[in-house]
Amino acid sequence: MSLRSANIERIDGGLFDVLVVGAGINGAVSAAALAGRGASVALIDRGDFGGFVSQESSNLVWGGFKYLENYELPLVFGLCRSRNRLMKAYPDNIREIGFLAALDHGSPYAPWFAGLGATAYWGIGLFGTKRPHLYDADDVKEQEPAIDTTDVRGAIEYRDAFLVDNDSRFVFSFVRSALEAGASVANYVELVSAERIGDRWVCRLRDTDTGREVTTAARVVVNAAGPFVDEINESWDLRTEHRIVYSKGIHLVVPRLTTTTHDRVLAFFDDTQRLFYVIPMGRRSVIGTTDTRVDSPYTEVTDEDREFLLEQINKRLDLAQPLTADDVIAERCGVRPLVVSRGAGDQDQADWTSLSRKHEIERDDHQRVVTVLGGKLTDCLNVGEEVAEEVVRLGIPLEKDLGNWYGEPAAQTRAEFYRQARLMRLDALRTKPDTEPLTDRLWRRYGRRAFDLLEAIRADPSMGEDVMGSADYLRAELYTAAQHEMVVTLDDFMRRRSKIDLVVRDEDIEGSEGLREVARILFGDDADRRLAEYLDARHRERHTVADEDRTSA
Incomplete structure (x- = not known):
């Protein structure tokens, strides 16, 4: 019997402390945190582990330098702390990297002012990385010959971190941690229906690969379905104080554009004054991302998306030949589930582009559901810990958190x-x-x-x-x-x-x-x-x- 089949057998007819619905980063880290503290946990996803939003990230682990623009200091502080913890816990998987932000005459900030912001960011991050550095235009060309410095006034290099492997594999590391702690996990298992009966949820599930249906029960449900959390809660007549809206982002994977002597992210302001990046991925570079408001979580790269990014990067790099669509090796496209208050009404365009990747966790004491809204890879450890605390408040006793549910071996x-x-x-x-x-x-x-x-x-x-x-x-x-x-x-x-x-x-x-x-x-x-x-x-x-x-x- 395969590992997956054995887990489905354990889920079938079982009674668990917690059923986690959704195995993106939020669901995977929640399952790992709960199982690591002694809860009996089942984790399911109607697709693959890390197979929707979590596979379309920038592969960056960062504190949100751009959020300083809106004075979201508590958010930046929390993200930087989480980044520092992740770098310490995953020294081979998450590594510090420089972000070289080239500032031309069309950029919204002068180099000296960006330097002040980078220094503040370094301090808010508790000096967990190397210090920032300010460069003039001549230094920029020396640091990265690929940059066209014709219109560059200077640059600031600040530090954050990146995933050496892909984002979905990082998500799977938490799935594996949950498994090793005794959780029952299965991909391609969808939640067909769920009904609160007495002191438990009784859930009908379907293996989407074979069509087999099984039944399981849980005292508490964690809704970690990413962009689909509202849809699931509505099916249970459960209303949260916050809701999800969608922003589409794309990345283009192309042959390596920057020097290979050391890894560094290049950052530029595009023609709409939004930051975009050239991110190293081994022998490739990843260009992105865009920010487009959409009404559906199902997205795709359009001609317009592709042409916009290629135009922006060709303007800012000194390449032997301009990049064309033929140079694109692969494309990534997904939505950011952004959190807004239900009382906030519709977001106008100015507010839209300033929405951050914060998360909110809400608990419904009557139905015994914990909902995770928003978030990002950087914040995952915080999400896991906060979900565990909400589950405790719903009456599920957990062991002391020893921090053994995440991190690399000794x-x-x-x-x-x-x-x-x-x-x-x-x-x-x-x-x-x-x-x-x-x-x-x-x-x-x-x-x-x-x-x-x-x-x-x-x-x-x-x-x-x-x-x-x-x-x-x-x-x-x-x-x-x-x-x-x-x-x-x-x-x-x-x-x-x-x-x-x-x-x-x-x-x-x-x-x-x-x-x-x-x-x-x-x-x-x-x-x-x-x-x-x-x-x-x-x-x-x-x-x-x-x-x-x-x-x-």
């Missing part, structure tokens, strides 16, 4: 892994330029499970080979994903457990001789069906985009 465990990897010359297996050492990558992605990968490679050297040459993924990693990471569709692996879909061109993926082996390892006898579903979905998506582009033209 430094001694890491040192032992690196010792064993060095003895077996693990890094000698990789000869590709501009790729990080295998030791670093395997430890960061798998933690203690990385020891099993070493053992597999020792027993069979073919386990240390790349299955898809351009994707940098070992055969041993695929077997680990198949056994331990609840991969249901090929897209789960290609887009969320890994970031292959984000950094490898479509034609290289679909033309890879290793793609069929990837499917075979992950799905066994079901490989042909899963591979066909994956390729059909990609084909439909490209045709849909092409049809829309022709229509807009």
